[in-house]
Amino acid sequence: MAMKRIPIALCLVVAACGGEDSEPVAWKDMSFEQRYAYMEEVVTPQMSETFAAFDPKFEGMSCPTCHGAGATDGSYAMPSAEVPPLPDTPDAFLEYAMDPEVGRWADWMYNTVVPQMADLLQVERFDPTTETGEFSCNNCHTLTSVTP
Incomplete structure (x- = not known):
């Protein structure tokens, strides 16, 4: 098959x-x-x-890495609750990213993953300065009011 x-x-x-x-x-x-x-x-x-x-x-x-159970049930919904959630405010995120390992990942995601995925999906990358664009962290990550 x-x-x-x-x-x-x-x-x-x-x-x-x-x-x-x-x-x-x-x-x-x-x-x-x-x-x-x-x-x-x-x-x-x-x-x-x-x-x-x-x-x-x-x-x-593979598909479940990002889509979690959505890869199994065929929904492929994003953002996925199975991708680690991120703080939902800029201040909370900055505090969260103070951890060196989180900061390393955040920097890499922002400078590598977000632009690559935006290009692959043929959408404009979100620009926090102008608050324009379609693709950002919350296309894959859910946001939470509690620091993870």
């Missing part, structure tokens, strides 16, 4: 990304099937490489 899905997924990636004579389809305009194929064939391999380069424990990263 998986052998049959791969060629279909590859066809959807070609359709989603565009062939020689067509324009790429934007993430927001992709069907669920196109998004699934794009995530499987483009996003997951690239983000797996990015995460594993930062922390080897992410080698073998």
